[in-house]
Amino acid sequence: MYAPGDVRVEDREDPKIFEPTDAIIRITATCICGSDLWPYRGVEPVDHNPMGHEYIGIVEETGDDVKNVKIGDFVVGSFVISDNTCEICQAGFQSKCVHAEFVAQIGTQAERARIPHADGTLVTTPGEPPADLVPSLLAASDVLGTGWFAADAAQAGPGKTVAVVGDGAVGLMAILAAKQLGAERVIAMSRHAERQKLARYYGATDIVEERGEDGVAKVKELTGGLGAHSVVEAVGTQESFMQAVGTTRGGGHLGYVGVNYDVKIPGIELFFAGIHTLGGPAPVRRYLPDLIQLIWDRKIDPGKVFDLTLPLEQAAAGYRAMDERRATKVLLTL
Amino acid sequence: MYAPGDVRVEDREDPKIFEPTDAIIRITATCICGSDLWPYRGVEPVDHNPMGHEYIGIVEETGDDVKNVKIGDFVVGSFVISDNTCEICQAGFQSKCVHAEFVAQIGTQAERARIPHADGTLVTTPGEPPADLVPSLLAASDVLGTGWFAADAAQAGPGKTVAVVGDGAVGLMAILAAKQLGAERVIAMSRHAERQKLARYYGATDIVEERGEDGVAKVKELTGGLGAHSVVEAVGTQESFMQAVGTTRGGGHLGYVGVNYDVKIPGIELFFAGIHTLGGPAPVRRYLPDLIQLIWDRKIDPGKVFDLTLPLEQAAAGYRAMDERRATKVLLTL
Structure with a gap:
């Protein structure tokens, strides 16, 4: 990538062994x-x-x-x-x-x-x-390994309701992983018809189209007012991160696999949420x-x-x- | 408390049962x-x-x-x-x-x-x-229950090195808890002689007086460059929170039991730390x-x-x- 928007495929020198572990x-x-x-x-x-x-x-x-x-x-x-x-x-x-x-x-x-x-x-x-x-x-x-880690970090498993914020490739893989890990219910937060279809194919049982506070309210409504046990954050913006925090029940687990440089998490909100988090490069x-x-x-x-x-x-x-x-x-x- | 700095002890009406569960x-x-x-x-x-x-x-x-x-x-x-x-x-x-x-x-x-x-x-x-x-x-x-929760949230236990940021009452109780939970090594981050004494009494094996980045560097030095397995944050300021994040090894656990309203956690720093966190009112x-x-x-x-x-x-x-x-x-x- 020469510059933003400028991708070129060109000949480069063949790589060589530098270290004996290469x-x-x-x-x-x-x-x-x-x-x-x-x-x-x-x-x-x-x-x-x-x-x-x-x-x-x-x-x-x-x-x-x-x-x-x-x-x-x-x-x-x-x-x-x-x-x-x-x-x-x-x-x-x-x-x-x-x-x-x-x-x-x-x-x-x-x-x-x-x-x-x-x-x-x-x-x-x-x-x-x-x-x-x-x-x-x-x-x-x-993408699969990252989605899998996110679902695992969120402790998706039997008896659990898992909410996945984001319907990009990682979010879809987290849905696949949540199902494989035995989750009882998988809520995909998505507003694109094509992605919803794939989300359902991979194991989503519910679709929530609302975002932000409305999205949080909708997931709470689906979970007896408590929020999801396990939440995957697979977007990485301020709004999506806080949506994921709000969607997680007290004592629940949030797995996140990417945040952009502008995200600033209000400590007091994370504190009063009372949740586990695990994130990072998978x-x-x-x-x-x-x-x-x-x-x-x-x-x-x-x-x-x-x-x-x-x-x-x-x-x-x-x-x-x-x-x-x-x-x-x-x-x-x- | 009538106002900041104005505490008075005065007669109030005796409390009464309102609900049958009171x-x-x-x-x-x-x-x-x-x-x-x-x-x-x-x-x-x-x-x-x-x-x-x-x-x-x-x-x-x-x-x-x-x-x-x-x-x-x-x-x-x-x-x-x-x-x-x-x-x-x-x-x-x-x-x-x-x-x-x-x-x-x-x-x-x-x-x-x-x-x-x-x-x-x-x-x-x-x-x-x-x-x-x-x-x-x-x-x-x-204070004990909160310190205990913090140590438990940080997964203090056998074979673990636990670092405690803060030598107030909650930090001291977290040290006591870490020891009871079987931690191998407990690093108290404290710069007050009297509190260091009590920290050692409750089970601290090492004292680190440095704060911020210097404190992080010192804990890394004590842990083979990796950081502590388990970190308790018991101060609640921006500096102490980020010190606690930096002190936790990749894949380690941070337990935090209070943050003030000004704390804004840079998402990208928390992300690249690759750590578990659990916090909230204990x-x-x-x-x-x-x-x-x-x-x-x-x-x-x-x-x-x-x-x-x-x-x-x-x-x-x-x-x-x-x-x-x-x-x-x-x-x-x-």
């Missing part, structure tokens, strides 16, 4: 993330940056210390590099690993990428995936082995979240489609 | 809370308000529906009214009960008080307490039975947090002493 992978599919729109729209600075942090592909080369993946393996990787051995990783928070690094700075909207700490970041699939599983496996790299690596298996066994199909597929060369058109909301999420083929 | 108690000891200083200092509005929300005493009268306490029982009550039967109470969040009401609005710096939902709010002691247990039982009503009622037993068995002595005792008539002098930091916490006898 691997080079040939990317077979990648995609555009909602967060890639921040620099595209000029909300975050950008200046000739490589782009992309979601990826699946084949290991082409490994550093001398790499043991868990070998040349020829098909792999899915997390959007955050992790060694998966430090104390923080062992506690399940690989996105806060002492060696954490955002793959976005490497750029996987590309033919090849160098992945540091390959052993701790990449997870092999049972084999080369059939074509129809490619979108779902790619989704595991971030530790996707924690969930990857299970998510890959669920996809491989065709128990979940997160890949449906992609509604436009383009060759990598047409990445610019993909950004435009997402920016103009003509697409929820764009898959780029190689 | 009880009237004769208060035998009460105290002044750090939060009572907010209106005293003009930070919160006050206009001829009754004061006080911590109390122990003897049941003098009960409404027709009261079953769990009877006339003559010695009781300790939470500073928040709760029915202890609704779904929120059953989940352990009695301070968010559907019938929640702050006892501060009733005022227990008084000879008698009407306690709504007596069955769900009051807990009987094994008998009339010996004089030396009075301060500790009184502490259970709020559900003291959840912990009361266990805390009373621990005190009765002389396993904990939270009463040491009171360093000035005055008769109720001299309440104004008690407020002055706390406002001028000549006392940590003032007990008022009747």
Whole structure:
């Protein structure tokens, strides 16, 4: 991305092994993330940056210390590099690993990428995936893993009513996750007919179109005045965050997976809400082995979240489609 | 409190039973809370308000529906009214009960008080307490219960390093709780010699005098660069809250039990911290039975947090002493 709105696909030097823990992978599919729109729209600075942090592909080369993946393996990787051995990783928070690094700075909207700490970041699939599983496996790299973390952070589970604020790709994946985790009821807060349809497909039992205070009132009405046990915040604005806080019952759990730089949470409101919160860049690596298996066994199909597929060369058109909301999420083929 | 700084003790009408779930108690000891200083200092509005929300005493009268306490029982009550039967109470969040009401609005710096939902709010002691247990039982009503909740919210426990931001009465009680909950290491963030002494008495293993970013750096230094597993925020200012966020390791737990009206949490900082938070008015009622037993068995002595005792008539002098930091916490006898 040369500048906001200016995406170009051009030849760059092939990546090389720098550290003995690195691997080079040939990317077979990648995609555009909602967060890639921040620099595209000029909300975050950008200046000739490589782009992309979601990826699946084949290991082409490994550093001398790499043991868990070998040349020829098909792999899915997390959007955050992790060694998966430090104390923080062992506690399940690989996105806060002492060696954490955002793959976005490497750029996987590309033919090849160098992945540091390959052993701790990449997870092999049972084999080369059939074509129809490619979108779902790619989704595991971030959007599914992030939605899953959000639902888990909100403690979605049996007997629980889960409300999901936001019907973007992450929100839809949180709905899928809430259902898989056994939630009794899943309320999708959405006002777009197409997304509502997908929300219901993934497991939403109720749709609330109202936003802000009206949205809070509606969820309370649906939950005997108490609010939802579990709430996922998957938008990231001031209004949506406070809507999520208000929607959570006292003692309930709020999982949030993105906030913009303008969000200022009034401490006193969060305090009197009396709720648990857990947020941050999702530790996707924690969930990857299970998510890959669920996809491989065709128990979940997160890949449906992609509604436009383009060759990598047409990445610019993909950004435009997402920016103009003509697409929820764009898959780029190689 | 007639106005900020103007506390008077005067005769008021005796409370009466209004609802069949009410009880009237004769208060035998009460105290002044750090939060009572907010209106005293003009930070919160006050206009001829009754004061006080911590109390122990003897049941003098009960409404027709009261079953769990009877006339003559010695009781300790939470500073928040709760029915202890609704779904929120059953989940352990009695301070968010559907019938929640702050006892501060009733005022227990008084000879008698009407306690709504007596069955769900009051807990009987094994008998009339010996004089030396009075301060500790009184502490259970709020300051101990709140500190305990904070430590529990921070998931203090075996193998954990707990950092406590703030050396006021609640912070000291959180230290006591962290030790009781089995924490391996307890770091008190305090710069007052007397409070450091009490912090060590209650179980602090380390003292950090630095504040803000320096305090964060010091705790990181003490924890292999990672930060504490569990952090208690017991001050409530912008600086102390962000110090607590910074002190918590990725994936760690922050428990907070009070924030002032000016605190605005930058969403992006909380997000990238990647931590669990739980805060709010403490559900003291959840912990009361266990805390009373621990005190009765002389396993904990939270009463040491009171360093000035005055008769109720001299309440104004008690407020002055706390406002001028000549006392940590003032007990008022009747």
